[in-house]
Amino acid sequence: MIAELTREFLENYLSTDLVDVAMPLLGLFIVVNVLLGSAVMLTYAERRLVARMQNRIGPNRVGPFGLLQGVADLMKLVLKEDLTPRSADRLVFLIAPILFFAPAIALFAVVPFFDGWTVADLDAGIVYVIAVTSISSLAAFAAGWASNNKYSLYGAVRGVAQLVSYEVPLILAVTSVVVLAGSLNLQEIVEAQGIPFVLVQPLGFLIMLIAVTAELNRTPFDINEAESEIVAGFHTEYTGTKFALIYGAEYVAALGWSAVIVTLFFAGWKPDLGGVIWFGLKTSAIVFLFFWFRGTWPRVRIDQMLALAWKVLFPLATVNILVTAGEVLAMQALFSLEPGEALPTAALAVIAVINIGLTVVTLALLGRVPGLAKFDKQLAVPAEARA
Amino acid sequence: MQSPNQPNTVDSPDYDIEPVLLNLGPQHPSTHGVFRIRTLLDGEEVVDVEPVFGYLHRGSSKLAEERSYTQVITLTDRLDYLSGMTNNLAYVRAVEALAGVEVPERAQYLRVMTAELMRIASHLMAMGFLINDLGAWVTPLMHMFREREKVLDLFEMICGARITFSYMRIGGVSHDLPPGFDAAVNGFLDDFEERVAEYEKLLLENEILVSRMKGIAQLTGERAIECSVTGPNLRASGVNFDLRKQAPYEVYDRMNFDVPVTQNGDNWDRMWVRLQEMKESAKMVRQCMADLPDGITRTEADFFIRPPVGEVYSAIEATKGELGFYLVSDGTIAPYRCGIRAPSFINLTVLRELCIGWKLADLIVNFGTLDINVGEVDR
Numbered sequence: 228m229i230a231e232l233t234r235e236f237l238e239n240y241l242s243t244d245l246v247d248v249a250m251p252l253l254g255l256f257i258v259v260n261v262l263l264g265s266a267v268m269l270t271y272a273e274r275r276l277v278a279r280m281q282n283r284i285g286p287n288r289v290g291p292f293g294l295l296q297g298v299a300d301l302m303k304l305v306l307k308e309d310l311t312p313r314s315a316d317r318l319v320f321l322i323a324p325i326l327f328f329a330p331a332i333a334l335f336a337v338v339p340f341f342d343g344w345t346v347a348d349l350d351a352g353i354v355y356v357i358a359v360t361s362i363s364s365l366a367a368f369a370a371g372w373a374s375n376n377k378y379s380l381y382g383a384v385r386g387v388a389q390l391v392s393y394e395v396p397l398i399l400a401v402t403s404v405v406v407l408a409g410s411l412n413l414q415e416i417v418e419a420q421g422i423p424f425v426l427v428q429p430l431g432f433l434i435m436l437i438a439v440t441a442e443l444n445r446t447p448f449d450i451n452e453a454e455s456e457i458v459a460g461f462h463t464e465y466t467g468t469k470f471a472l473i474y475g476a477e478y479v480a481a482l483g484w485s486a487v488i489v490t491l492f493f494a495g496w497k498p499d500l501g502g503v504i505w506f507g508l509k510t511s512a513i514v515f516l517f518f519w520f521r522g523t524w525p526r527v528r529i530d531q532m533l534a535l536a537w538k539v540l541f542p543l544a545t546v547n548i549l550v551t552a553g554e555v556l557a558m559q560a561l562f563s564l565e566p567g568e569a570l571p572t573a574a575l576a577v578i579a580v581i582n583i584g585l586t587v588v589t590l591a592l593l594g595r596v597p598g599l600a601k602f603d604k605q606l607a608v609p610a611e612a613r614a
Numbered sequence: 615m616q617s618p619n620q621p622n623t624v625d626s627p628d629y630d631i632e633p634v635l636l637n638l639g640p641q642h643p644s645t646h647g648v649f650r651i652r653t654l655l656d657g658e659e660v661v662d663v664e665p666v667f668g669y670l671h672r673g674s675s676k677l678a679e680e681r682s683y684t685q686v687i688t689l690t691d692r693l694d695y696l697s698g699m700t701n702n703l704a705y706v707r708a709v710e711a712l713a714g715v716e717v718p719e720r721a722q723y724l725r726v727m728t729a730e731l732m733r734i735a736s737h738l739m740a741m742g743f744l745i746n747d748l749g750a751w752v753t754p755l756m757h758m759f760r761e762r763e764k765v766l767d768l769f770e771m772i773c774g775a776r777i778t779f780s781y782m783r784i785g786g787v788s789h790d791l792p793p794g795f796d797a798a799v800n801g802f803l804d805d806f807e808e809r810v811a812e813y814e815k816l817l818l819e820n821e822i823l824v825s826r827m828k829g830i831a832q833l834t835g836e837r838a839i840e841c842s843v844t845g846p847n848l849r850a851s852g853v854n855f856d857l858r859k860q861a862p863y864e865v866y867d868r869m870n871f872d873v874p875v876t877q878n879g880d881n882w883d884r885m886w887v888r889l890q891e892m893k894e895s896a897k898m899v900r901q902c903m904a905d906l907p908d909g910i911t912r913t914e915a916d917f918f919i920r921p922p923v924g925e926v927y928s929a930i931e932a933t934k935g936e937l938g939f940y941l942v943s944d945g946t947i948a949p950y951r952c953g954i955r956a957p958s959f960i961n962l963t964v965l966r967e968l969c970i971g972w973k974l975a976d977l978i979v980n981f982g983t984l985d986i987n988v989g990e991v992d993r
Contacts, residue, residue, distance in 0.1 A: 277751070277753075280753055281751075281752060281753045281756040281757070282756050282757055282760055283756055377634060377636050378636075380634075381634075381636075381974070385658075446749065446750075446751065447749070447822055449749065450975070455643055455644035455746065455747040455748070455749055455978050456644070456749075456974055456975050456978050457974075458642065458643060521751060522751065522753050523750070523753060524750060524820075524822060525745060525748040525749045525750035525820070525822050525823055525826065526748060526749025526750070526822070526826075526975075527822055527825070527826070528825075528826060528973055528975045528976070529658055529973065529975065530658075530973065531825060531826075
């Protein structure tokens with residue numbers, strides 16, 4: 228409705244052709260600015276929330292409740308001297324932060340904020356999401372390589388290993404949703420969710436959550452910027468505006484992936500309760516989950532992390548797709564649907580019951596697999612004197 | 615170029631494998647001060663490690679020769695700045711042994727109590743920074759800081775200082791307990807027992823912590839003894855050696871406490887031993903407060919005390935291991951020689967062999983579990 232009003236308003240001043248061009252640009256303008264504002268506020272939100280978890284108060288000096296802390300930090304970073312190490316590859320060093328930031332923003336082009344509120348309603352929306360976000364691994368590697376610093380190089384190499392590994396279970400988890408919804412279009416995936424897919428695909432959701440945490444380099448998978456090991460990883464050498472871009476991109480990406488998770492698993496903007504606010508709340512809840520991880524968990528080692536991706540998540544996700552595909556075929560036969568027709572809510576409910584059961588069984592069994600078994604928590608006993 | 619069967623070292627790397635020589639520190643987020651580790655890495659794997667120290671060298675031993683015996687107490691505060699009380703205690707015990715000064719019973723109890731409180735504070739920091747190194751941002755650290763603050767508050771009540779106490783004096787302690795200390799220390803202990811239970815629940819059952827620490831960097835008891843490792847690191851390797859039990863000083867022989875010992879000698883055990891020692895220390899503090907006798911807290915000794923010509927080595931079980939002072943007196947007011955056996959420094963001996971073959975991420979954790987304090991390493 229707002230879109231129609233705006234259109235009418237613009238048509239008073241511009242020709243219809245120009246308005247056709249202006250409308251998406253206007254949408255883009257709004258989305259990008261809301262995103263940048265959100266990223267700045269998210270830095271504040273994370274610092275405050277994690278501070279609470281850490282028995283601290285957090286930033287509370289700049290503005291009411293410290294709300295302007297993010298703005299102050301941003302200003303400080305932008306005004307800072309822009310340093311480039313003498314031995315750095317200057318061009319790549321300059322391009323990398325932009326390359327890191329752009330995909331995070333571009334991700335939002337296909338996110339359905341509300342019914343019909345999409346900057347670009349692509350039919351292959353989810354493919355676009357995956358394609359665009361994998362650019363960030365290239366950017367991280369470029370940044371690490373161009374810095375000509377050993378810590379950065381280590382961060383870059385770790386980052387590539389991590390992102391390439393976790394891309395696989397991530398895509399497989401997404402595929403199971405696509406199989407259920409019968410569409411690659413995010414808007415249609417939202418509409419297909421008579422029941423939120425988190426209930427229909429609990430295992431897929433868990434795999435997706437873990438893989439996204441790794442994609443975002445957030446704790447416990449923050450090994451490519453592991454502070455206690457490699458200082459700041461691939462962005463060790465970055466200062467000022469370039470650092471602000473990289474730092475901001477991580478928050479925009481967190482927001483973007485949360486929005487994708489909400490779209491795929493939490494029925495996006497549905498049910499319709501007050502427009503885009505509902506979508507925003509769900510997204511914030513997922514973002515909070517990432518903050519929570521960061522406030523509470525230690526980091527896994529790189530070999531453990533890769534083992535988790537290839538030995539646990541990859542087989543699980545593969546089996547999950549097969550099971551889901553079988554279920555969809557069975558439901559199509561049961562409800563006598565045409566191939567490609569959306570599943571009715573009743574069919575989704577049946578699949579949900581089966582899959583929740585399967586997930587519980589899988590998680591219980593995982594604890595018994597050798598090598599993944601619960602570690603021996605029995606405490607050591609005081610020994611006899613030996614010296 | 616070396617022959618292939620010779621091991622790679624930091625000084626003569628075999629460039630066939632193209633290792634990376636990485637300088638960790640002295641300015642690095644997890645080198646616990648200004649410590650530098652030259653690391654030779656084959657990918658993520660540690661090939662060789664060389665600790666480089668001296669960035670915090672203040673010449674404490676030499677400074678001690680220029681000061682009277684009483685003045686040296688202030689230098690000892692600054693050795694291991696996370697456990698000033700035990701440093702004070704080790705030094706004044708050496709001087710008392712040299713000069714033959716008796717210590718009143720009440721002062722002995724106060725010394726044991728403050729030393730054990732100090733052990734709690736020091737182990738809290740060791741574990742907090744260790745888990746920080748494990749990547750848990752600073753959440754556990756901040757929670758452990760909270761408990762340490764309370765210990766420091768207690769110390770502030772006793773002697774007015776929070777880090778550099780100089781509480782121990784030759785022949786006793788500087789102040790008696792202030793009014794209201796009884797309630798304060800009991801309040802802290804009640805709270806602390808709950809907190810330790812909480813830490814045990816949160817840390818010992820965390821899957822990531824277990825997988826990062828169990829079985830990593832094992833140190834055998836034999837090797838630990840060969841390298842003169844002492845303190846919790848030694849006891850984690852299955853050697854039941856604690857000066858508080860083996861050579862009791864002050865009133866430790868009257869204390870009722872267990873020495874936690876584990877068999878594996880890995881990172882997990884080193885953390886676990888510290889966690890248990892805090893509980894034992896809390897027990898001892900309670901006992902000290904219950905048994906505290908009346909009387910004076912200090913024998914009158916000359917400010918410019920002149921011990922007879924001679925030498926003495928006296929050691930205590932400090933928070934990080936056996937802290938010993940070797941004093942030589944030439945009959946003047948200042949020690950002729952003041953040697954310090956710093957446990958942090960000697961425990962570093964095993965750092966290299968603990969790290970070789972493990973990952974870069976493990977190196978940081980191994981370093982954390984050894985619980986080094988650079989102030990004590992460099993002196």
